[in-house]
Every structure is written in structure tokens, then in C-alpha cells.
Amino acid sequence: SQQGEEDPQALSIQEGENATMNCSYKTSINNLQWYRQNSGRGLVHLILIRSNEREKHSGRLRVTLDTSKKSSSLLITASRAADTASYFCAPPDAGGTSYGKLTFGQGTILTVHP
């Protein structure tokens, strides 16, 4: 089954810096989602990018998608200590849609130091 692989596994930065996390996947998709997980809690949906979109913005988040390379990136600009969390990408499974099984990788653990 499809599973995103996030890179790096861990990222440590200072407040105000930008954080970039990458995701690679294996099979064709028509969209990809990013989620955030604060320590020990449920995941929260951040953004969905469709295959016909190369870039999408939401507040301080910028997501890109390169379907030719089967990769996506999540950029958090002007990071804050409150951005400290784990970040997961979720490419859809069978059929390339998000309307079926959705698997998650190991995530990127982001630590933002005040």
C-alpha cells in the first residue's frame, strides 16, 4: 500500500527560521494531505494539495507538489515555538484518491527553539 516517507526524521531550528520537510511517495496520486501532531495527541489536517496544483499556501504554510518526482514539501515560514510538533504527509492509497485507506509514514519531528 501507498505510504509517504518524510525527510528529515527530525529537524531542530530557532524561532523565526523557516522549516522545510519533504515527502516522497511511490504511486500516482491525485492529491496529497499534510497533517500535524502535537505530542501525544490526535492529528490535525493542515492542507491538501491536488495533482494539478504545484504550490499552495495557507497562512505561514507553503506546500509544493512535484508529481513527476513523486514528492511534496511543506515549508513553514517564520517558525514559532508553538510549531513544535510532528508532521506527516499522507498520499492516498488505491485509486489515487483520498476516499479510501490512508496511511502515514514516520513523520518529521520539528523542534523550534525560542
Place this chain on the structure above:
Amino acid sequence: GAGVSQSPSNKVTEKGKDVELRCDPISGHTALYWYRQRLGQGLEFLIYFQGNSAPDKSGLPSDRFSAERTGESVSTLTIQRTQQEDSAVYLCASRAQGASTGELFFGEGSRLTVL
């Protein structure tokens, strides 16, 4: 309720005992997912329910694990004869039918500790 509700939030049990974990999805959400997250690890897919279709059980790790869902409402995940390696947070998520974003809404999880 407004969100996905899971209970119990914490469960400590002895090895060999059976446990039941409950998930109340958002009302009207047809899809329901269970995941397992061991300490410091990513999410492992366990099972997926979609409406009245047969569930996708491909992630259940052994026959000690089972899950049920009645219609489009509550789901229970049952672990029989628990083992120490079953210790983890069990997360439930639901999704609306035909949601344009495919967004999953997660509960806060049930933390299971097997002694």
C-alpha cells in the same frame, strides 16, 4: 459531539486480559479508521470502515485484534489476550462521504499500557 470521541483515554491492563476501545465518530461521517502509534513511532494503519462496505482489515497485526462498527456510528476495537507489545496509543479518525478534501478528523486517542 463536535469531534471524534475516544474512550477510555487511558487504559492500564495486565498481560493476557482483553480490552475494548471505543470510538464515536463525527455524526454523519461514513468512513472510520483505526491506527496504532507506538511510542516515538509513526501511525500504523489497522482497519478502515466505509459505509456498509466490507471493512479493509489489512492492517490488523494478528487475529487477537478485531473491530466492529454498527452502521455509520460507534466502532469498537477489541484486543484479546493483550501482550506488552500492544502498548501504544490507538487513534481513531472519521471522514465525511465525498468530502472534497478527504480530510480525516482524529480523536485524541486511547493510550493502552499492558503490564
